[in-house]
């Protein structure tokens with residue numbers, strides 16, 4: 001798909017379109033590609049996570065929405081991942097709610113949300129490193145199936161010393177930062193390849209590996225610099241009070257379909273800004289597999305209460321619980337999609353209804369349809385939604401995600417007002433991966449909930 005001449009395609013007249021035009025006015029045609037985006041800094045740099053969004057791009061969209069609708073204050077990201085939108089919303093003093101099914105994403109978001117007690121954290125880093133260096137114990141901190149496959153015994157014992165040191169820390173906010181640092185250590189010290197998000201044994205198992213304790217100390221140095229930088233920026237903007245964010249940030253772990261139906265979250269949002277998964281995690285980006293080994297070392301209670309341990313019972317459990325992870329009743333759910341949406345009908349015409357391709361397509365989009373409904377329900381009348389989406393292939397064909405999602409939203413009284421098309425430069429996408437052949441470009445679907453929300457029946 002070639003980029004259109006204009007980066008923004010207007011579908012409907014709306015104040016947001018005017019604000020986005022003002023931002024891109026006088027810029028090059030590939031402005032939204034953010035080709036020269038600088039390295040992630042501050043809170044954005046605390047974690048590497050698959051398919052992270054470009055912070056400055058999403059920040060510009062939030063600015064445009066704020067100008068189009070100056071009273072906005074409540075922002076929701078129902079697939080919050082590493083928390084790119086969380087940090088950009090905090091930069092602008094919004095209240096924020098983030099949801100994700102992956103405990104590692106929740107941990108990253110909780111750590112990013114603060115408090116920013118940087119001096120105290122520096123002292124705690126010093127203490128935890130001293131405790132770890134003084135620990136000569138050989139006991140394994142955790143035992144799990146296939147541990148010896150993924151970690152050399154000596155590496156396991158060193159990571160155990162780090163985990164014991166972290167556990168010793170009294171303050172939960174500090175432990176969360178330490179666990180996030182440990183997650184980075186695990187990624188570099190385990191026997192899985194760094195070149196893929198899937199779990200795959202490295203080829204060079206005998207190659208010498210950095211000492212995990214040295215890596216941990218380096219990661220903490222980076223954390224301190226990034227937290228200090230974020231602290232200075234937010235203090236200057238008067239966004240912090242005694243190191244705490246002045247507004248509210250809520251991070252919830254779970255399936256966004258369930259969480260958005262809960263009483264506890266019964267609030268409405270001015271803005272929903274998100275990037276959903278591209279398809280089922282098993283055949284696109286396996287966020288769960290990516291997070292599995294780090295999470296084996298992190299006490300789940302330090303992330304959230306009552307996490308179902310089944311979520312980590314094997315490397316595929318998070319991905320199976322994610323959108324499109326269950327193929328139950330895929331054929332029936334698929335025929336409902338085909339009945340309801342013209343673009344789903346056209347796409348699925350090319351594949352037999354009992355083929356595995358159809359089931360894969362149907363289970364993901366039926367789940368997304370549920371989400372579209374729940375998300376529309378919690379969007380205020382007149383509120384904006386932005387969806388950053390990639391177009392992928394199933395059975396060699398481009399899946400018309402943009403068209404299908406547009407129809408799903410319209411059915412719930414949320415109208416597409418425009419699209420921004422952009423080339424992906426920064427994302428570490430698996431370009432070598434055939435299912436993602438079309439993922440070098442993505443679309444940002446801009447939508448707005450009708451004031452008089454007449455929901456279409458059908």
Ligand SMILES: C[S@@+](CC[C@H](N)C(=O)[O-])C[C@H]1O[C@@H](n2cnc3c(N)ncnc32)[C@H](O)[C@@H]1O
Pocket residue numbers: 049050051052053078079080081082083084085099100101102105254255256257274275276277278287321322323
């Ligand atoms: C494209 S990523 C979001 C990346 C994020 N925008 C960032 O910049 O890091 C999609 C996220 O959706 C989450 N996810 C998948 N199914 C979900 C579900 N049913 N409920 C909540 N989150 C889900 C995945 O765990 C993943 O973190």
